[in-house]
Amino acid sequence: MRKKIKKTGLLISFLILFLSSATWLLASGNLLIKNATILTVTGGVIPRGDVLVINGLIEQVGQNLTAPADVRIIDAAGKYLMPGIIDTHTHIALSGTNEGTDAVTPEVNMAEVINADDTSILTALSGGVTMVHTMHGSANVIGGTNVVLKLKWGQPSEQLVVKEAYPTLKFALGENVKQSNWPLLPGRPQRYPATRLGANALIRSELIKAKDYMAAWDRYEQLKKSENPPADLLPPRKDLRLETLAGLLRGQLIARCHAYVATEMIEFLNLSKEFGFKIGAFEHAWEAYKIADELKAAGVGISVFADSWAYKMEAAEGIAYNAAYCTKKGILVSINSDSGERIRRLFNEAGKTVKYGLTQDEALRLITINAAKQLGVDHLVGSIEAGKQADLALFSRHPMSAYTRCEMTIIEGEVYFDREALLKERAAASAKKGGLS
């Protein structure tokens, strides 16, 4: 085990050494990728196709394309080019996950604690991932606001943020927020809520508070504008917790709700109708297959694991057919990693759904265009189309094959991962030092 860790550590350090050496990182955003099997996702498959990238955008997709002078040409004969993979639920590149001391913490914002130095970014790049929805954890009924990042390793944190993506607020239900899998320590009180009923009631009472808060500010603004505002007029206290919830009620934020069982998802759908807020997707949603019609009617998507269910009581009725079945039912489904390690093999995870009834093409959508739609960036990324940002992943075989591996990862026309160059650099470093040090 220790050896394994050491090996991974070495690999990562070489990856970093290599990526930071920057000699190969042509900061141009111009590329011509030739002769690849292009999996466009939205426009079918182009055999022996070319993609021309100019200034980080896909200029042309077709065959026998030519590049202007000075544009780097990548010969991808025999390889498969797909849109960069998008992970809709992860916690990488952050310096915190949960503000676990309170069940309600919408005032915290993950965009403020981005850590662009997190080496999980490299791990993700090595698996063709170019974009992540990196989130507050599931310890709280109402967590924090999340952020969408592009994995531009080496760039300052603010350059990673995808401003066009939906602003989202994390909710969580079930065992994590009940803390039912935590040891109860003598002398320490159990945190409210300890039941699903409590979680539901807590959300309702917080949203009512937010409504009161909005009304108080409205009253204040009106009085301030009136002809003779009272001399003692004092604005209400600015409450960051309620400000965020007011944002949700005004439609400026979209809920992303961690939920496993059917009943709690139905309850959350009811809350969204009662208070008129939008739900982006249910996270994990193991029992979504039981309420596919309701989800379809509400237009709410799901972001799920491919398999690996039953790891706790509330996941007991999860089924590996969930993603495939819900896709067939017309629900917008994405596959997520929720992990800094599984993130490098999300294509394998998506590939598993082929066994449960999806076509390769449908499976591919789970980690590309569907994910982009869930994050509100499908006009920018998620497929290989002229005009979209050139976030691309090159694979040795079809990405849904069990034998494939990622060869190159490109964001906005810039190569952030190149397996061949990495191996060469590693061999050179090894030879120079006379072995690994």
Place this chain on the structure above:
Amino acid sequence: MNKHLKKISPAFSRPVILVFLFMVMVIPLASSGRAGSQAVKPAYALVNCRIFPVAQPVIKKGTIVVRDGLIEAVGPTASIQIPDDAEIIEASGLTAYPGLISAHTNLFFETKEQAQPATPEDYLAAYSQPAEPKEFPWLQIIEKLKPKKQTVEAYHRTGVTTVVVAPNEGIFQGQSVVLNLNGDQINEMVLLQPWALNINFTTERGVYPSSPMGTLAFLRQKFYDTQHYSLHLQKYLQSPLFLKRPVYDPFLEALLPFVIDKKPIVFECHNLEEIKRALKLIKEFQLNAVLSGCNEAWRVSEDLKSAANIPLLVTLDFRPPTSSHYAQEGQTAKEKAEKEIYPANASHLFQEKINFSLTSFGLNESNFIKNLRLAIQVGLPADQALRSLTIEPARTLGLEKQLGSLEPGKIANLILTRGDLFDEKAQVVKVMVDGTLFTYEEKGQ
């Protein structure tokens, strides 16, 4: 005092005044003798030394006259008249510098031994205790300090004569003090009390906020609350009729001078992201702030350039923060970064024309001087290093009229070294703080 005397009835006034004057004049003289150092003499003349006045060019052979704890004259030997009453200190072969200032330390804390849980039951009992927040915006760290002569001597030997002592617990840590290392009597050491409120982007344990993003929300909420509290107080004081008074809040009361009256706030920034977070808060709440720590400052030089008015107290602690990718690459890479990459922070800042002070924050005295030399080895010009430990921190503290250079009128804080201060073999042999002379044995002569 005069007002006071007028009230005394004429019959008693003369003898009382005489006794009083006698006490006023004699007692300080009697108590000025300090153990372990020479008593304050009215005047000293340090002669025949090389002088780095900092504010002016180097004087190859000069004299410094000190009277009553202040510098009376500095200049080349020929130009300075040595007063008759001055005790002459022969300093040929020695070099004089202004005393160094470390504008962020955690010196002199009274440490209490905490019993470690021995048995699993003890551990469980300790762990089960409800956690208490460690927020002390009102804390005056001066009240917690017990200066020790050994520490003073250890710092003198590195050339440091002035320190900022800052609290080090919690997010709102409390208020720092500026001390002259002239002995071990805390009140005599004070130059500025309080100086600044220290804020650290750390987290609480077991209570809110327990995460970096929670800490940011907590800071913002407190700043907003202070603004609201101040507004409410203002309105209430203007027209107390028909407005209920604000509920007294000691936390916000402590923040008022800093958030509203813009006294200095020091943000401890332990990595590049914390620098950016601090800059954002400073802009949002228009704070009068100083950044400390900042050993990754070179990585955000552009951000710092666009916030040029914010002083930097850059630590010579070269350990990569755990968030840094240098610290995630394994032990070898981490050590390499500590030896080669982080030491170049100051020289990068210098090249980018960003002003900064250097501090010993997070370091003991021997690592401080070792790392200072390393920073110079990897590119920081020695004269810039000297400025960063003298006039720059003096400016940041608002004490540039009293400290930071050898000029007439300034406080007599100076050091005499054998060899160049930043040379490995250099030794500090004499230190003067507030005119009190300390002489140290030379090692290995």
